[in-house]
Amino acid sequence: MFDLTGKSALVTGASGGIGGAIATALHGAGATVGLSGTREGPLNDLAGQLGGRAHVLPCNLSDMEAVAALPKQAAEAMGGLDILVNNAGMSLDHPDYLETTSAEFNRDLIHINCYAPTVLTKAVLPGMKARRRGVVVNLGSANGILPSVALLSVYAGSKAYINQFTRSMDEELKSYNVRVHDQCPFFVTTKISKIRKPRLDAPTPKAWARAAVKQIGYETVRTPYWSHGLMLMLIHSVCPAWAVNAYVTSLHKSFRRRYYKKHVKKTE
Numbered sequence: 001m002f003d004l005t006g007k008s009a010l011v012t013g014a015s016g017g018i019g020g021a022i023a024t025a026l027h028g029a030g031a032t033v034g035l036s037g038t039r040e041g042p043l044n045d046l047a048g049q050l051g052g053r054a055h056v057l058p059c060n061l062s063d064m065e066a067v068a069a070l071p072k073q074a075a076e077a078m079g080g081l082d083i084l085v086n087n088a089g090m091s092l093d094h095p096d097y098l099e100t101t102s103a104e105f106n107r108d109l110i111h112i113n114c115y116a117p118t119v120l121t122k123a124v125l126p127g128m129k130a131r132r133r134g135v136v137v138n139l140g141s142a143n144g145i146l147p148s149v150a151l152l153s154v155y156a157g158s159k160a161y162i163n164q165f166t167r168s169m170d171e172e173l174k175s176y177n178v179r180v181h182d183q184c185p186f187f188v189t190t191k192i193s194k195i196r197k198p199r200l201d202a203p204t205p206k207a208w209a210r211a212a213v214k215q216i217g218y219e220t221v222r223t224p225y226w227s228h229g230l231m232l233m234l235i236h237s238v239c240p241a242w243a244v245n246a247y248v249t250s251l252h253k254s255f256r257r258r259y260y261k262k263h264v265k266k267t268e
């Protein structure tokens with residue numbers, strides 16, 4: 001495993017879910033962590049639990065000025081960053097057709113999922129290149145590397161951006177000993193997935209983070225958790241694209257139907 005002792009890491013979206021678990025795993029491996037998110041309560045709670053080597057850096061990533069200011073705040077708290085984890089992300093509340101979503105919602109999604117990781121990566125690179133040491137971990141999604149993802153097109157598109165951005169930046173920076181990773185989960189039991197109970201195909205954030213942190217410094221694009229890796233291998237080697245498309249479309253249509261049924265029942 002990449003030696004994390006004494007390294008400094010900024011994790012966005014560390015107020016819960018995968019980001020909180022990754023920050024905890026990095027801290028457990030000896031890193032100093034910067035915990036970013038909009039909800040200060042959970043960030044302070046996590047910093048308290050970690051007890052030292054943890055800095056709370058609140059930031060709303062849909063606010064472009066706040067995004068631009070975050071690297072400076074992190075540098076003031078921790079010095080030069082060795083690791084940046086672009087984990088914060090937003091998705092639709094339920095799969096739906098593009099025309100049901102608002103312009104503001106799609107703008108925020110693209111800001112948080114694409115614009116913020118781009119700006120933060122750009123800001124930390126000069127220091128990493130000068131020190132000839134650094135890793136940027138982007139939280140993509142399996143949705144970004146499937147043949148198509150109907151009813152989640154903007155979210156999937158944002159993660160496809162992260163995938164190509166990562167692969168291109170990794171190539172650009174290899175000779176400086178700076179690596180860029182795209183870690184692509186299928187389901188993990190967090191708020192975004194709305195899955196509460198862990199399953200074979202949906203690990204807890206802690207289990208995901210344990211596997212994810214072990215992969216830092218290795219392959220560019222990874223689904224670090226074993227069952228997700230197996231699923232991706234089957235999708236890419238055995239399943240024809242038309243079958244994957246048909247399955248994902250019918251799954252998302254069924255999620256949409258279930259959402260409206262529940263929603264209508266609640267408002268009756």
Ligand SMILES: NC(=O)c1ccc[n+]([C@@H]2O[C@H](COP(=O)([O-])OP(=O)(O)OC[C@H]3O[C@@H](n4cnc5c(N)ncnc54)[C@H](OP(=O)(O)O)[C@@H]3O)[C@@H](O)[C@H]2O)c1
Pocket residue numbers: 012013014015016017018019036037038039040059060061062087088089090091112139140141142184185186187188189190191192193
């Ligand atoms: N869970 C899954 O099944 C799954 C699958 C594929 C990919 N992913 C990706 O994994 C990453 C982490 O998601 P998660 O599953 O851990 O979901 P989550 O529990 O909902 O966490 C999302 C995180 O993003 C942060 N965030 C959202 N909007 C923000 C904003 N405007 N400014 C700053 N931070 C913001 C949240 O912080 P605050 O609440 O403090 O704002 C929260 O900590 C995301 O990029 C997601 O797309 C998750």
